[in-house]
Amino acid sequence: MAVAEIGIIGGSGLYKMEALKEVEELEVKTPFGSPSDAIILGNLDGIKVAFLARHGRNHTMLPSELPFRANIYAMKQLGVKYLISASAVGSLQAEVKPLDMVVPDQFIDRTKNRISTFFGEGIVAHIAFGDPICQNLAAVLTDVIADLNLSDVTLHRDGTYVCMEGPAFSTKAESNLYRSWGAKIIGMTNLPEAKLAREAEIAYATLALVTDYDCWHPDHDSVTVEMVIGNLQRNGVNAQKVIQETVKRLSKNPPSSDAHSALQYAILTNLANAPAATKEKLRLLLEKYL
Ligand SMILES: CSC[C@H]1O[C@H](OP(=O)(O)O)[C@H](O)[C@@H]1O
Numbered sequence: 001m002a003v004a005e006i007g008i009i010g011g012s013g014l015y016k017m018e019a020l021k022e023v024e025e026l027e028v029k030t031p032f033g034s035p036s037d038a039i040i041l042g043n044l045d046g047i048k049v050a051f052l053a054r055h056g057r058n059h060t061m062l063p064s065e066l067p068f069r070a071n072i073y074a075m076k077q078l079g080v081k082y083l084i085s086a087s088a089v090g091s092l093q094a095e096v097k098p099l100d101m102v103v104p105d106q107f108i109d110r111t112k113n114r115i116s117t118f119f120g121e122g123i124v125a126h127i128a129f130g131d132p133i134c135q136n137l138a139a140v141l142t143d144v145i146a147d148l149n150l151s152d153v154t155l156h157r158d159g160t161y162v163c164m165e166g167p168a169f170s171t172k173a174e175s176n177l178y179r180s181w182g183a184k185i186i187g188m189t190n191l192p193e194a195k196l197a198r199e200a201e202i203a204y205a206t207l208a209l210v211t212d213y214d215c216w217h218p219d220h221d222s223v224t225v226e227m228v229i230g231n232l233q234r235n236g237v238n239a240q241k242v243i244q245e246t247v248k249r250l251s252k253n254p255p256s257s258d259a260h261s262a263l264q265y266a267i268l269t270n271l272a273n274a275p276a277a278t279k280e281k282l283r284l285l286l287e288k289y290l
């Protein structure tokens with residue numbers, strides 16, 4: 001039985017959910033090692049949720065050091081079917097202002113050093129990733145943001161998130177290149193998570209919290225960590241309201257998601273003859289298809 005069907009990954013500045021009740025800390029082990037930190041299991045308005053601080057509660061991990069596979073696999077082990085990521089992002093477009101919220105629908109991969117598949121070691125799968133975000137989950141998020149009508153927050157219902165390697169922020173030339181590609185926001189974490197969530201058949205969507213104008217805007221200072229965390233603290237309460245209401249609506253009316261059957265036509269290897277050790281390692285992902 002699922003421990004929690006809804007998971008939350010909190011990014012920079014969002015290290016806990018204040019409204020979580022009856023919390024329990026779970027030290028989860030996975031075939032891919034330990035997640036970034038203990039998973040905090042608790043009740044949000046009576047609904048069980050699993051919360052993980054992406055960089056650890058004391059923010060001790062660089063984006064390139066994050067155990068993405070362990071984080072997503074741990075959520076899968078707890079029975080998570082819907083995963084909400086809350087993330088700080090820089091804006092690449094003038095109309096997207098600090099404190100705004102974006103629910104991106106696309107990614108551009110500029111990472112260099114991430115493992116973003118569970119497969120290999122004798123089992124090959126290629127998931128479809130044309131629509132990397134679950135649009136039905138994203139629609140719940142956007143409806144909630146619109147309905148809450150938060151002061152100082154403009155909602156952007158879609159947009160492309162550039163996922164860069166980091167940890168240094170972009171150069172102006174890079175930032176302007178991404179602008180010329182029409183991308184809306186930039187961060188360092190969500191693309192590997194979205195890929196792994198899709199392989200794990202978990203519906204994934206991002207609540208992107210805009211904290212800065214990166215380094216391209218002639219009238220604004222270039223991004224600093226102080227700016228990111230300051231703006232995150234300014235709209236951390238709003239972000240938590242959005243997540244809380246989204247959890248309520250998901251639990252009342254869980255949307256269908258193509259992500260929930262993402263592996264159906266993705267596995268190439270005949271599992272009957274696949275290495276037993278890999279089948280065991282990926283048992284949770286494969287058991288429906290064995
Ligand atoms: C603290 S600024 C850069 C840092 O913030 C974002 O983190 P997250 O996506 O976990 O909110 C960005 O991706 C970088 O990791």
Ligand SMILES: Nc1ncnc2[nH]cnc12
Pocket residue numbers: 088089090091164169170186187188211212213214215223228
């Ligand atoms: N400008 C930026 N670039 C990359 N990641 C970020 N996270 C928050 N702001 C960012």
